Amino acid sequence: MTSISARPADPHHELRQYVRDFTQTYIAPQVGVMERDRQVEAELPRLIAAQGWIGATIDTAYGGMSAGHEAKTVIIEEISCVSPAMGAAVQASQLGVAKIVHFGTEEQKRYWLPQIAAGTCLPTIAVTEPGSGGHVLGMESTARRDGSHWILNGRKVFVGNSHIGDVHGVVVRTGEGNRGLTAFLVEAGRPGLTLTPHRLALGLHGFSFGELVMDNCRVPAENLIGEVGDGMAVAYSSSVLYGRANLTALALGIHQAIHDITIEFARDRRRYGSQLAELPTIRAKLGELRSRLLTARTTAYDAVRLLDAGYACDEELINAKHVNVELLKDSARTAMDIWAGAGLLTDNPIERYFRDAWHPYPAAGTGDIQLLRLGEIAAGVKHPQWSQRFPATRRATADQSVPV
Ligand SMILES: Cc1cc2nc3c(=O)[nH]c(=O)nc-3n(C[C@H](O)[C@H](O)[C@H](O)COP(=O)(O)OP(=O)(O)OC[C@H]3O[C@@H](n4cnc5c(N)ncnc54)[C@H](O)[C@@H]3O)c2cc1C
Structure with a gap:
């Protein structure tokens, strides 16, 4: 694989590796079953939650990881790269945390957050x-x-x-x-x-x-x-601070998978006596995939790092969601062009990722809504700055509370 996610400079390298190993061991073997049965998977999300990952942004005082939004992004991205369905499940519960963290009374926090962090309650x-x-x-x-x-x-x-x-x-x-x-x-x-x-x-x-x-x-x-x-503040703050970032991570994980499997495919496939990847048109398309993924990754992690560091970054969060979703859709199409006939066969993984790639678009606001908000910001329309109203309570440090 030509992965561009795991870099030595990655401050969450250990967490990423741990989630990756877990995903390969416990989630990957179930992907085919979920595709075949098309039922709601109830057990795997519980197993994922039992790792403590729903509590990525929950303070240690309530049993959480206190690891911040960047760590949460790593968790969602890595799971989504193998199973976008389970990435979607973990992000949906992490999204459900926001309202209690931001608006809960001390009594509500003490009752709900430890259960959520332990993985016994999915909000x-x-x-x-x-x-x-x-x-x-x-x-x-x-x-x-x-x-x-x-x-x-x-x-x-x-x-x-x-x-x-x-x-x-x-x-x-x-x-x-x-x-x-x-x-x-x-x-x-x-x-x-x-x-x-x-x-x-x-x-x-x-x-x-x-x-x-x-x-x-x-x-x-x-x-x-x-x-x-x-209620409107609960809905909007959850959506901007958690929803946008979570859907960005889901899109990024799918994007990484599409990039990786397509490069592998283009190298393995033989055409005109050499690798398909040797064809100039295919090589240019691989370049497009690479460029989009690098841009998507930069915007995704830039936004959550700003959030964790306590900066005003609502527009970066909104933009990261928009950019990641749009670039993912473009790359899904490019990949299908490269796979050609093989991409239509349901036992090839690109077919699944291509279908999954359409799901992040509506969630936490369609592209029209993201552009509307960015346009309003550009025009000076006053909106609450949720990242300032609810600044990260603790700056995340590398690999804090990693359960290894
Ligand atoms: C995978 C997934 C997970 C989700 N999770 C949750 C969840 O946990 N909780 C929850 O409450 N919801 C959730 N949603 C719902 C999501 O928030 C909605 O799908 C989204 O708000 C859009 O609503 P809609 O699909 O009804 O489209 P509509 O809002 O009806 O939009 C239809 C079309 O009109 C356009 N449009 C709408 N308003 C405007 C406007 N003002 N200006 C310009 N164009 C506009 C849209 O861009 C779109 O093209 C989820 C959706 C998905 C797909």
Whole structure:
């Protein structure tokens, strides 16, 4: 393999190697099974979580790794390189951590974070609705106060880890306008909360991003996250600080895999009496793959290093997600051109990565939304700077708390 991920200068070299070994041993053998069965994989995400990796950004005071967003990126990237479905599962739970870290009371942190860090509780975040999509303020699910409880009604779709999550962070409407959204923790199994059957998607087989239905679901008032009216801040801060970075890492892992398997293919395949890679057109395409991957990697790690170092970097996080997704889609197409007929055969891995490559685009905001936000920043439109409001509490140091 001509990998450009593992470099001696990589500050998380040991963590990367550990995750890579784990992935080869425990995840790689299950990829074919997940592709064949197309069921929700419930056991592997638990095994991954048991490594402590959902707690990458959770403070050691609550049992976490306190290793920062760069370490989280390494974990997601390495898993996604072998199994984008499991990369998606691990990032979805890490995303679910954000609301508790940012808005949880001390009591909520002490109750939930140690379980999450230990891997015994998988959190989610449920914002998207069938009728609103990226238009978060267009949501229609509601909560109304009823004594010491709130009663939730409505539907949430595309919830990452919908079918395996233990506690859902649900944002619903409690009033009008920007301050009319509120976030609640809703435990899986709570009466009034149901899941619709798993629907097959283009790719990421094994991962669930399905639908939650709330029908007079009673939730105690202590499950409120933040204040009444904080729901938009919960949704946006989770999406900018964790969602964008996590989807960037997912895209980067898929991109690395596409790059590696395509170079191997072009070297192994014989045409005109020599390697396919010797053809000038193929060599130019390999150059495109390499250039895009290098650019994607630089933007991805630059953004999370800034975040870990406590700098204002919302636009770098947004841009990294956009750049990584767009370059990945371009490389997926270039790779399919190189593989030609062989790329269409389902027992060749490029076919799976090509399908998986379309999934990071909508999550944490489509490309249109990223460009809209970047355009607003360029035009001077005022937005909260989430990376300043919630600066990393601890600067990550290399290979901190690596479980080796
Ligand atoms: C793998 C995956 C995981 C996900 N995980 C989660 C999760 O954990 N929790 C959760 O709540 N959601 C999750 N989502 C949902 C994701 O956030 C939504 O798909 C996303 O917000 C877009 O919504 P939509 O797909 O309904 O598209 P829409 O918002 O309906 O967009 C349709 C089209 O209109 C364009 N568009 C929309 N608004 C604008 C605008 N203002 N300006 C210009 N163009 C616009 C879009 O770019 C797109 O081309 C996930 C999605 C995927 C695919």
